[in-house]
Amino acid sequence: DAGITQSPRYKITETGRQVTLMCHQTWSHSYMFWYRQDLGHGLRLIYYSAAADITDKGEVPDGYVVSRSKTENFPLTLESATRSQTSVYFCASRSGTNTEAFFGQGTRLTVV
Amino acid sequence: DAKTTQPTSMDCAEGRAANLPCNHSTISGNEYVYWYRQIHSQGPQYIIHGLKNNETNEMASLIITEDRKSSTLILPHATLRDTAVYYCIVRVAGEEYGGSQGNLIFGKGTKLSVKP
Numbered sequence: 001d002a003g004i005t006q007s008p009r010y011k012i013t014e015t016g017r018q019v020t021l022m023c024h025q026t027w028s029h030s031y032m033f034w035y036r037q038d039l040g041h042g043l044r045l046i047y048y049s050a051a052a053d054i055t056d057k058g059e060v061p062d063g064y065v066v067s068r069s070k071t072e073n074f075p076l077t078l079e080s081a082t083r084s085q086t087s088v089y090f091c092a093s094r095s096g097t098n099t100e101a102f103f104g105q106g107t108r109l110t111v112v
Numbered sequence: 113d114a115k116t117t118q119p120t121s122m123d124c125a126e127g128r129a130a131n132l133p134c135n136h137s138t139i140s141g142n143e144y145v146y147w148y149r150q151i152h153s154q155g156p157q158y159i160i161h162g163l164k165n166n167e168t169n170e171m172a173s174l175i176i177t178e179d180r181k182s183s184t185l186i187l188p189h190a191t192l193r194d195t196a197v198y199y200c201i202v203r204v205a206g207e208e209y210g211g212s213q214g215n216l217i218f219g220k221g222t223k224l225s226v227k228p
Contacts, residue, residue, distance in 0.1 A: 033215070033216075035218075042218050042219065042220050042221070043156070043218035044218075045215055045216075045217065048215055058215065059217075088153075090155050090156070092155070092156075092216075098144065100146075100158035100161070101148075101156075101158060101216060102158070103155030103156045103157070104155050105154065105155055106153070106154070106155055
């Protein structure tokens with residue numbers, strides 16, 4: 001199916017574990033983004049990518065790693081999860097510089 | 113990017129027009145006004161955007177003042193399914209390859225409650 005999909009939808013992990021959230025889009029959009037959403041903070045940009053092999057930090061990148069070896073995939077890795085990273089994570093993509101962004105359904109991550 | 117100011121919450125009666133204001137008094141000439149909404153627990157959804165002319169699509173209308181310092185999103189016939197948080201965002205278009213200027217930076221938005 002065409003669109004942007006995130007997996008898993010729900011994840012519970014332990015403090016200190018490495019966890020990877022997946023994001024896949026079928027449009028070959030150049031730009032991809034990761035946001036986190038917490039109560040009281042709204043949506044905050046973690047990392048973004050303008051094309052394959054080009055990534056850059058957003059507002060809150062600490063504790064996260066991204067890669068973009070293929071245009072359609074933009075995984076987000078928490079190298080050593082902390083409770084403060086409990087959040088809902090949204091992936092998004094858009095094709096050009098002045099086009100709408102499409103968001104995935106989100107991944108709800110709980111770090112215990 | 114220019115910052116925006118929106119009311120925290122608004123109510124609207126079902127079937128009536130919902131008018132959501134946004135102030136962006138420091139907007140630059142190359143910055144567009146974008147509107148997104150987020151229905152509970154879902155990812156944000158694009159609604160409309162514009163530079164200086166009023167815009168209309170199947171979802172809404174966007175009215176931008178002549179000095180571009182404020183705008184209003186209009187949902188002509190609000191339904192219960194329009195209950196959501198609405199975000200007004202200003203961003204540049206045509207950012208440099210790999211640059212951050214065009215990223216969507218979300219504020220707190222306006223929580224619109226459509227009531228029967």
